[in-house]
Each structure stands twice: as structure tokens, then as C-alpha cells.
Amino acid sequence: MTEAAVREPAVIAVDGLRMAYGEREVLRDVSFEVRWGEVLVLLGPNGAGKSSTVEILEGLRMRSAGHVTVLGLDPAHADERWRARVGVVLQSWRDHAKWRVRELLAYQGSLYAPFATERMPRPWDVDALLAAVGLTEQSEQRVRALSGGQRRRLDVAIGLVGRPELVFFDEPTAGLDPEARRDFHELVRRVTREFGATVLMTTHDLAEAEQLADRIVILADGRIVADGTTDELARRIVGDDEVRWSFEGRPFARHVPDATAFVRRLLLRHEQGVSDLEVRRASLEDAYLGIVRAAESPDAGVRAGAEADAHDPAEVGR
Amino acid sequence: MSLTSIGARGGIAHAGVSQGVIELRQAFTGAELIGQLLWPLVTLVALFLVRDVPIGGGGATLDTYILPGALGMFVALGMLLVVQQLAADREDGSLLRARITPNGIPAYLVGKSVQISATILAYLAIVLGPALLFVDGLALGRPGSWLTFAWVLLLGLIATQGIGAVLGSLVSSSRGAGYVSLPVLALIAISGVFAPISALPAWVAGAAQVFPVYWLGLGMRSALLPESAAALEVGGTWRPVETAVVLGAWAVAGLVAAPVVLRRMTRKESGSRVAARRERALQRVG
Known part of the structure; x- marks a missing residue:
């Protein structure tokens, strides 16, 4: 993988x-790890503390307490x-609107050149990167025209x-329509594979997390409430099945x-x-919603969502 | 280790200059060009209109007196360019982009300084070139003229951009940048650009002499006007030593304060801050 992979656990x-x-406490006792080469998704509702966590890890924000190593x-x-x-990819950038696409990418890349090593040539070739993200045709356009x-x-x-070894994506698909979002997922999967980087992404969208994550860490109300692969989470925290029927x-x-x-x-009782x-x-969606609900109202159990009263037709009807 | 840091420093200078050149090209192409030419052209028209207005007896005319002061004023306007661009770049996230890029902030500052200095030189050329055709009574043939012009310009660029960086770090939005423009324009009005400062009330003239705008104008007049024109100035001399001391002091103050204040400002930049500012801006519009 990289020269550093050997040294850093x-x-x-x-x-x-x-x-x-x-x-106001935003993060209370958050602990997790990201391993080399994995795509870790930090999943949680808005206000859970995802952005604070990521900004601390990016070195943009000071923390109140705890140990952080990146x-x-x-x-x-x-x-x-x-x-x-x-590398950092935020929700929505509007910067450098007057620059041309290729010009901006080449300028940004030039700042990394002094940090190239023999095993880590920097930056990536600008035209190859433009091709990989499908912007070759737009390379001479102004950024604001995109x-x-x-x-x-x-x-x-x-x-x-x-050529970052670690890339942060903070809510990268917020505000994109479903098709653009699907394209974006495809791009992230392909590009991170092709250009090889460890990824930490935040999202409040479970489907997005399931799409992209090797591992999911769920953050709710400033705490980590679950941590594992999609399958592990499904097995560990998924609650009850739902049965619907009509009777008379x-x-x-x-x-x-x-x-x-x-x-x-049921069928034995009513022939x-x-x-x-x-x-x-x-x-997993039910489980996630249950976890989020539980974290937001601490008195209710994790399975609060699973205990809806089934006998009131008003609640049952879709 | 030292080789790397030298390489990095060369990288910063190189990146900064290329940023400056790119932004300069943006500033002087298309619709932007009209905005850039507006003030120099207005200045030229004003000079032309007053070319027959006598000043101080002895056959001198007002355009001769105003031209060097106007050049000084354009140097001082660099202060506002820094304030406006810092505010805009903070609002649209360009500064945050610089912060998350290695050596991005120093490269950004070098680039801004290159671009704004070059913009001001362009203003000076646009005003001075045509003005030389119709403004009489300048004394450009003296050996010291262009030397004086050069050191006043250099100190002026450093001083005003340093102050601009400090002011720009203290305001938090484009709107704030607008408010900062007002006192700066007021300062230009009392700094003897358009009429000798001796015509103003003593306390106003005294206040003006604390700031660099007056000294920029004085320094430019000492460079471009004949020795006899000094009679119109305070004390009847060009006061070159005082000019160098005051401009130099502001330059040093700017060079010392700007990095500290800029660092404090950029340290606060983050994605959620940029997003919050945009939210506020949208609410104002909506």
C-alpha cells in the first residue's frame, strides 16, 4: 500500500x-478507527456531530478533549x-468561480509538487484526473459555468x-438529485479505487452509506451508537420483522x-x-431509524419504533 | 530537510505569482475591464477639465497639482482592493480552499499581493500615459524624479496592502467591507489629493498627516513636480524624510500585524463556517 502503512496501525x-x-455538548466521548484502504462512512442525522468530527480530523477545528491521530x-x-x-471534499464549494477548470486543478496540483517523494509522486496528472471525473470537455470553461x-x-x-493518502468527503451529495447522486457514488467508488486513497465520508443518508461503505460508524447525538460492516450492523442491531394483515x-x-x-x-387462531x-x-433502515429515534429521546428504548400499537387502525393504515 | 523547505518556498513564490497572473488576466478581460477602466478614465476627464484652473499664482494649473496626488490615491486604493477581495474570498470559500492546501495560505497572499500591485501599476499607467500628453508643468527630467517615484510607490504598496489585510481580517462579510470603504474614502477626501491640505482646518490637516494617503500624494508630488511647487506644501518643503518615516512606519506596522491577524482569521475558516455565512447571505437576499 504505502510506506506509511507499515508504521501506522x-x-x-x-x-x-x-x-x-x-x-452545548456536540460530541461526547467519540471513539473509532479508520484502517488503511477502507471506505468508512460516518452516518448520522443532521446535528449528530458529523461535521464537527470531520473538521477536527481535518485540522480545521480545535477539540475540547480526547486523543486524535490522523x-x-x-x-x-x-x-x-x-x-x-x-484531501478534502466539502458539501458545496463556490470558490474560484472565475478560474478555468483545468487552470484551477493545475494550480492546486502545483502546490503539492514540493511534497512529492520517490514512492509518492505528486500531483496526479491533471488531464488524467479530468478524464477520470468526466470533465475533459469542460476543461477550458470557467468554473462558474459548470x-x-x-x-x-x-x-x-x-x-x-x-495524491492524498486520506480523503474526507463531508456530505458530498447533499442537494444533488437522485441521478446525479448515483453518478457521484459511481465516481467515488471508481476514482478512489483507481487513485487509491483511504476515505472517510459523512452522510445522513443510509442508502448512500450502504452503497459506498466498507464499514459504517453511526453517530447520533454526539455519541457512536454502532460500528461495523453493513452485514454486521444488520445482524447485530436489526430488530423485529413487521407483519401486516387484514382481519374482517x-x-x-x-x-x-x-x-x-x-x-x-395468527393463522391457527383465525381460520x-x-x-x-x-x-x-x-x-438496516428500520434499525437506523430506531437508533436515531432512541438517541434523540433517551428515555425510549432502541426498539421504540418497533412497539407501535397494532390495534389502532388509524395508525396501521398506510 | 533544508532542501525541501527551500523547494517549498520556491513552490510558494511560483504558485503565488501564477495565481496573481491568472487573477490579473481575469480582472482585465471581458466585463471586468470596464469596471477597471472606469476610475482611471474619470480621473483623466477630471484632470482635463481643470487644466486651465490656475493655482498658487505663477502660472501653475490645478491639473498639474492634482495628477501626482491622484496617482497617490490609486496606490492607497489598494487598501480597499485587499479588503474587498479578502471578504469575497472568505465568503465563497476560496480562503478555506487555500487553508486545506499545503502552503495554500502563503501562496494565496503572495498571489493577492502580486495581482493587486500589478492592478495598481496598471491604473497608474492608464492615468499617467495620457495625462503626460496634456498636463504641463511637470518636472520629470530630474535625475531623482523616477527614483523618488519608485520608493514612494514601493513603500506605499506595502503600507496600504498591509493595512488592507488587517482591516480585511477584521470585517466578516462583503457588507462589512462596504462599511470599511467609507472611512477610507473620507480619508482620501481630507488628504490633500484635490486641493492643498493647508486649505483645510488645522485639526483635519493634522489628522490627515497621521495616515499614509497624504504622504503618498506628497511623495508623488515631490517626484513629479518642480522644486518651486513645494511652496504650496506644509512648511514650504517636500519633507522627504518625514514621508519616508511615516510610510515606512505604516509599512512595518502592516508587515508585523498582517500575518498575526490573518493567521487568526484563517484559523477560524472551516466548511461549516463558510456554509453558515452563505446561509446568512441567502437570508438577506430572500
Whole structure:
């Protein structure tokens, strides 16, 4: 992988991270690791503390307490050599609007040239990168003339041009329409593979996390509430299945741990009158929503969402 | 190690100059060019209109007196260019982009300084070139003329851009930059660009002499006007030593203060800050 991979056990190690703005605690005891070469998605609702976490890791924000190591250094005291190994792609950039696309990418790349080593030539070839993000045709256009999706692709190219070993994507698809978002996922997957970097991405969109992540860390209300691969999370935290049916014309729904046994009992009890039977396997989405809800109202259990009253038709009807 | 840092420094200078050249080209092409030419052309028209207005007896005319002061004023306007561009670059995230790029901030500052200095030189050329055709009574043949012009210009560029960087770091938005423009324009008005400072109330004239704008005008007059024109100045001399001391002091103050204040400002830049500012800007519009 890289020369540093041997020395450093993890690209990012966060231990007991805390952040408070005055009285308001945004991060309370956050700990996780990012390993070499993986795509880690930090997933959580808006206001969970994702951006604060990422900005601390990028070295843009001071933390209140805790240990943070990124590429072997504390980002709060990191130097330009460290900066050259890190790429950043933010939600939506509007900078350098008057510059031409290729001109800006080449200028940004030139700042990385002094940090090239024999094993890590920097920057990447600008034209190859433009081709990879599909902006060859736009290379002589002004940046402000790009469409929203093109602008994001340029931002990805700028984030990668210095050949970073680690790239941060902070909510990179916020505001994109579904198609542009799908294209963007494809681009991130392809480009990070092709240009080889460890990735930390934040999103509030579970589908996006499932699309891209090797591993997901769920952050809610300033705490890590789950950490694992998509499959692990599904197994570990996914709750009950949902069974829906009609009985004598009235709709019902119930969340149960064992749908098969429940359906058997249901049909045994009512030989007739049950129709529209439907079993929905618990999904990661249900689990995520449950976790988020639980974190936002600490008194309710993680499975609060699974305990909806099934006997009130008003609640049951779709 | 030392080789690397020398390489990095060369990289900063190189990147800064190329940024300056690119932005200069942007500033002087298309629609931007009209805005750039406006003030120099207005100045030329004003000079032309007053070319027969006598001043101080002895056959001198007002255009001869105003031309060097106007050149000094354009150097001082560099201050506002720095304030405006810093505010705009902070709002649109260009400064944050510089912050997350290795040596991005020093390269950015070199680039800004190159571009703004070159812009001012262009203003001076646009005004001075045509003005030489119709403004009489200048004394450009003396050996010291262009030497004086050069050192006043150099100190003036450093002093005004340093002050501009400090002011630009203190305001938080384009709107704030607009507010800063007002006192600077007021300062130009009382700094003897258009009429001898001795015509102003003593306390106003005294206040003007604390700031670099007056000394820029005086220095330019001492470079371009004949010795006899000094009679119109305070004390009847060009006061070259005082000019160098005041401009030099402001230059040093700017060079010392600007990096500290700029560092404090850029340290605060982050994605969420840029986003929050945009949010506020949108609310103002909506």
C-alpha cells in the first residue's frame, strides 16, 4: 500500500473525543478507527456531530478533549507535509468561480509538487484526473459555468489532485438529485479505487452509506451508537420483522422478533377472515431509524419504533 | 530537510505569482475591464477639465497639482482592493480552499499581493500615459524624479496592502467591507489629493498627516513636480524624510500585524463556517 502503512496501525484513531461550544455538548466521548484502504462512512442525522468530527480530523477545528491521530499526527498541530497527504471534499464549494477548470486543478496540483517523494509522486496528472471525473470537455470553461453535478466532480478532482493518502468527503451529495447522486457514488467508488486513497465520508443518508461503505460508524447525538460492516450492523442491531394483515376488513400491523412463528399462531387462531398477509423483513433502515429515534429521546428504548400499537387502525393504515 | 523547505518556498513564490497572473488576466478581460477602466478614465476627464484652473499664482494649473496626488490615491486604493477581495474570498470559500492546501495560505497572499500591485501599476499607467500628453508643468527630467517615484510607490504598496489585510481580517462579510470603504474614502477626501491640505482646518490637516494617503500624494508630488511647487506644501518643503518615516512606519506596522491577524482569521475558516455565512447571505437576499 504505502510506506506509511507499515508504521501506522490506523489512518485515523479517535479516542474519547469531546467537543463543546460553550454549554452545548456536540460530541461526547467519540471513539473509532479508520484502517488503511477502507471506505468508512460516518452516518448520522443532521446535528449528530458529523461535521464537527470531520473538521477536527481535518485540522480545521480545535477539540475540547480526547486523543486524535490522523496519519500519525495530531491534526491540531500538523504541518504542511501532513496537509499534503490529506484531501478534502466539502458539501458545496463556490470558490474560484472565475478560474478555468483545468487552470484551477493545475494550480492546486502545483502546490503539492514540493511534497512529492520517490514512492509518492505528486500531483496526479491533471488531464488524467479530468478524464477520470468526466470533465475533459469542460476543461477550458470557467468554473462558474459548470452545472451542480459537474462542480461536485471538479471538487472530487481537486480533493484528489495532490495524491492524498486520506480523503474526507463531508456530505458530498447533499442537494444533488437522485441521478446525479448515483453518478457521484459511481465516481467515488471508481476514482478512489483507481487513485487509491483511504476515505472517510459523512452522510445522513443510509442508502448512500450502504452503497459506498466498507464499514459504517453511526453517530447520533454526539455519541457512536454502532460500528461495523453493513452485514454486521444488520445482524447485530436489526430488530423485529413487521407483519401486516387484514382481519374482517380492518388493517393490522405488528412488529415481532420471529415473523414465522407469529404468522403460524395468527393463522391457527383465525381460520378465516385473515387476508392481505404481508411480512417485511427488518432492514438496516428500520434499525437506523430506531437508533436515531432512541438517541434523540433517551428515555425510549432502541426498539421504540418497533412497539407501535397494532390495534389502532388509524395508525396501521398506510 | 533544508532542501525541501527551500523547494517549498520556491513552490510558494511560483504558485503565488501564477495565481496573481491568472487573477490579473481575469480582472482585465471581458466585463471586468470596464469596471477597471472606469476610475482611471474619470480621473483623466477630471484632470482635463481643470487644466486651465490656475493655482498658487505663477502660472501653475490645478491639473498639474492634482495628477501626482491622484496617482497617490490609486496606490492607497489598494487598501480597499485587499479588503474587498479578502471578504469575497472568505465568503465563497476560496480562503478555506487555500487553508486545506499545503502552503495554500502563503501562496494565496503572495498571489493577492502580486495581482493587486500589478492592478495598481496598471491604473497608474492608464492615468499617467495620457495625462503626460496634456498636463504641463511637470518636472520629470530630474535625475531623482523616477527614483523618488519608485520608493514612494514601493513603500506605499506595502503600507496600504498591509493595512488592507488587517482591516480585511477584521470585517466578516462583503457588507462589512462596504462599511470599511467609507472611512477610507473620507480619508482620501481630507488628504490633500484635490486641493492643498493647508486649505483645510488645522485639526483635519493634522489628522490627515497621521495616515499614509497624504504622504503618498506628497511623495508623488515631490517626484513629479518642480522644486518651486513645494511652496504650496506644509512648511514650504517636500519633507522627504518625514514621508519616508511615516510610510515606512505604516509599512512595518502592516508587515508585523498582517500575518498575526490573518493567521487568526484563517484559523477560524472551516466548511461549516463558510456554509453558515452563505446561509446568512441567502437570508438577506430572500
